[in-house]
Amino acid sequence: MVIVGGGIAGLAAAWFLRDEPADVTVLEGSPRLGGKLTASEVAGVSVDAGAEALLRRRPEGTDLIKAVGLGEQLVLPGTTASGIWSRGAVHPLPPRQFMGVPADLDGLAASGVLSPAGLARARQDLELPPTARDGDVPVAAYVGARFGPELVDRLVDPLLGGVYAGRSDELSFEATLGPLAAAAGPHRSLAEAAASLIPAPPAAPADGGEPAPRPAVFTTLAGGLGELPAAVAAAAKATIRTRATVRELARTQHGWRLTVGSAADPEYLEADAVVLALPARPAARLLNGVPGASAAAAALAAIEYASMAIVTLAYPRSRFPATQGQARSGYLVPAVERQAVKAVTFSTVKWPHLAAQPGRDDPIDIVRCSIGRIGEESVLQRDDTDLVALAAADLAEQTGAQGPPVDARVTRWGGGLPQYAVGHLDRVATIETAIAAQPGLAVCGAAYAGVGIPACIGTAQRAADRIRDFFIPE
Numbered sequence: 001m002v003i004v005g006g007g008i009a010g011l012a013a014a015w016f017l018r019d020e021p022a023d024v025t026v027l028e029g030s031p032r033l034g035g036k037l038t039a040s041e042v043a044g045v046s047v048d049a050g051a052e053a054l055l056r057r058r059p060e061g062t063d064l065i066k067a068v069g070l071g072e073q074l075v076l077p078g079t080t081a082s083g084i085w086s087r088g089a090v091h092p093l094p095p096r097q098f099m100g101v102p103a104d105l106d107g108l109a110a111s112g113v114l115s116p117a118g119l120a121r122a123r124q125d126l127e128l129p130p131t132a133r134d135g136d137v138p139v140a141a142y143v144g145a146r147f148g149p150e151l152v153d154r155l156v157d158p159l160l161g162g163v164y165a166g167r168s169d170e171l172s173f174e175a176t177l178g179p180l181a182a183a184a185g186p187h188r189s190l191a192e193a194a195a196s197l198i199p200a201p202p203a204a205p206a207d208g209g210e211p212a213p214r215p216a217v218f219t220t221l222a223g224g225l226g227e228l229p230a231a232v233a234a235a236a237k238a239t240i241r242t243r244a245t246v247r248e249l250a251r252t253q254h255g256w257r258l259t260v261g262s263a264a265d266p267e268y269l270e271a272d273a274v275v276l277a278l279p280a281r282p283a284a285r286l287l288n289g290v291p292g293a294s295a296a297a298a299a300l301a302a303i304e305y306a307s308m309a310i311v312t313l314a315y316p317r318s319r320f321p322a323t324q325g326q327a328r329s330g331y332l333v334p335a336v337e338r339q340a341v342k343a344v345t346f347s348t349v350k351w352p353h354l355a356a357q358p359g360r361d362d363p364i365d366i367v368r369c370s371i372g373r374i375g376e377e378s379v380l381q382r383d384d385t386d387l388v389a390l391a392a393a394d395l396a397e398q399t400g401a402q403g404p405p406v407d408a409r410v411t412r413w414g415g416g417l418p419q420y421a422v423g424h425l426d427r428v429a430t431i432e433t434a435i436a437a438q439p440g441l442a443v444c445g446a447a448y449a450g451v452g453i454p455a456c457i458g459t460a461q462r463a464a465d466r467i468r469d470f471f472i473p474e
């Protein structure tokens with residue numbers, strides 16, 4: 001069988017299928033495995049250039065890491081306390097919120113993120129009559145109706161932007177904030193709906209000491225999540241081919257035929273089963289050639305992607321006062337602030353193992369700046385030198401970073417993140433129905449049920465189950 005796409009979803013699918021009697025071949029179009037997972041050195045420190053943090057709450061990521069022998073490499077963050085650049089200063093993220101939707105309006109007030117007028121409007125959520133919702137709506141429409149536009153602009157939009165590089169006036173309430181959309185039904189107030197999803201703050205112990213700290217939300221690998229693809233590939237025992245772009249998929253009498261490589265020099269492969277572990281557009285192109293799959297192809301082609309760049313900067317610690325003595329992993333910058341950088345991660349604060357640099361008198365601070373949201377592609381047309389200068393200028397203003405960075409890396413992610421726009425869940429249902437009618441075919445990856453790594457691995461597991469069922473019909 002053949003898996004098309006050597007990102008984490010495709011490699012995980014290969015791993016889940018490792019004990020099947022049929023040989024598994026992974027075909028990856030680019031010269032490198034891993035898709036959005038890759039690490040390289042900046043100022044001698046190995047840091048992720050794509051995904052860098054893994055949600056621990058969902059088990060699929062950490063389970064796979066342990067299963068492929070990297071469990072000992074898992075490390076925890078020094079802090080996940082984060083901030084928002086708003087109205088000229090970095091404020092702490094309000095303490096109890098669900099993707100920026102506050103469960104605690106007093107905590108929101110104390111954070112200082114909103115103006116007094118914005119806060120007064122947000123408090124109206126507690127008194128307003130229920131907000132009617134007939135089907136899916138943009139996040140901004142529903143959350144804005146409850147709390148007003150300032151809370152959307154300064155909290156919800158930047159938090160969603162951090163995950164999807166998307167905009168809350170287009171992203172789907174049901175697909176991106178599913179649990180909150182479900183909880184909104186029975187609750188008149190959206191703050192109360194958010195509170196029903198967030199565990200109460202830990203009670204102080206009877207002896208008056210500090211409450212027990214909450215378990216860390218994220219984890220990573222000491223060498224970066226970029227180490228994961230090779231480990232999964234090795235454990236999967238599959239045949240792995242890079243520079244093997246699949247150009248066409250066709251049904252044959254007994255299975256599938258894949259056309260691989262350039263149009264001038266094509267190679268044809270036969271497979272009894274195929275998993276498409278691809279972004280939506282290439283998956284749509286391949287499905288276009290499959291009779292009966294046109295509805296899936298059309299639904300996939302309708303999924304837009306946002307492009308972005310990660311600009312990783314290195315500063316001698318003495319020139320980067322923002323990280324000293326601070327317990328903040330970074331901050332988000334709302335689009336309404338009109339800055340180039342939309343998110344900043346103080347990597348050497350968030351991940352203390354990166355800060356341990358024995359032998360360096362003035363250790364290096366690594367700062368990861370994220371640039372680009374959907375609809376803001378023009379900024380990404382600047383060359384690397386310009387992007388570094390833009391990021392360094394924003395950092396100088398927001399954090400007091402002194403002088404130019406001593407090293408920099410620009411990683412461009414063209415079409416990096418799928419947009420779960422209004423109606424996404426219906427599109428995914430259409431795709432699943434059409435694929436279910438194709439024996440020996442499955443799809444997985446970030447386009448469907450969550451862009452985070454654990455969610456992608458979850459789709460890979462379901463794709464592998466489907467292929468296994470195909471080989472052993474009931």
Ligand SMILES: Cc1cc2nc3c(=O)[nH]c(=O)nc-3n(C[C@H](O)[C@H](O)[C@H](O)COP(=O)(O)OP(=O)(O)OC[C@H]3O[C@@H](n4cnc5c(N)ncnc54)[C@H](O)[C@@H]3O)c2cc1C
Binds near residue numbers: 009051279417
């Ligand atoms: C900058 C950035 C930061 C992120 N940060 C985080 C984070 O911190 N935590 C987190 O959980 N998630 C994060 N994500 C999201 C997450 O990394 C991705 O959603 C996930 O890795 C996608 O995996 P995938 O296998 O579905 O797709 P991809 O990684 O896109 O892999 C698909 C592969 O298919 C290949 N391909 C495409 N077309 C063809 C073809 N025709 N033939 C053969 N191969 C083909 C591509 O080259 C690619 O390697 C981030 C994403 C980005 C872009």
